[in-house]
Amino acid sequence: MKQKAWQNDRVYRAIVDDLLAHQEVQELVNYPQHHHSDRLTHSIDVSYLSYRVGLRLGLNATALARAGILHDLFYYDWRETKFELGTHAFIHPRVSLRNAEKLTPLSNMEKDIILKHMWGSTWAMPHYWESFVLNIVDDWTAVSDFLNPVTDRLMTLSTLRWVRRRS
Template sequence: MIEPKWKQDLEYVALIEDLLNREEVQKLNEYTQHHFTTRLEHSISVSYLSYRIAKRYGWDAKATARAGLLHDLFYYDWRTTKFDEGTHAYVHPRMACENAKKLTELSDLECDIIIKHMWLATVALPKYKESYVVTFVDKYCAIKEVAVPLTGKARNRVKSAWARLKPVTIQ
């Protein structure tokens, strides 16, 4: 099996390894995020792509990688759990930030990335360019995590339907 690209990027791994080894982060593997991925897989995808963008432009790649990994650090099924304080889009970033603070010290930048990553579904504008990166990468990854497996399933259904068709003989 081919190792994921992020695991081959030793500089990236060095930035997140302490967090990734934490039981609290590994527990995200128990939760489905976007139908076909776990919350941990999603968080790593957001973290790594955001890190690569921040690094390319000379921005704070470390904070981007770490906050990207922790942006969805919550432990409930967001499809069924409801809160009196507000919507999932409002509540979970704040919950994730509080959970992240229990694991590591967070900079103002990292807090902004985590709390504001749901901008567009919430009204609080991100303060930093790295926050915008994680916000848009999060949306991109969510769409990709749902769309790619669905297009594969649709393709297989079409192939199956074609295979069931009887050849027509023209006389």
């Protein structure tokens, strides 16, 4: 199986490996996320892409990487579980923040990133550029996760057509 870029990025790994070592984080693999992904894979994808964007923009890439791992740290299927106090989009950032605070100390920026990562679906306005970045990357990753089977199929079909034309 081919390794993903984040697995070979030693600087990124030094930032997040302590979080990934927690059983509570590893358990996210057991929860579906956006139809074609699990929550752990989604969280790592959001974390690494946010980290890379943060580096390019001169932002706090460490906070982005760590908050990205923790931003969806909840243990229920959001399609099935309903809340009296609001929608999943409203509730889960608070649940994730509470769970993250049990695992590791968080900076004010990391707390804001986790709590505000659903801005647009919620009214809580981000206080940092990093919170906006993770919000956008999370949305992008969710759409990509959902569309992966379609894009994979299209790429396979176009590759087959190209091969047939060359034969």
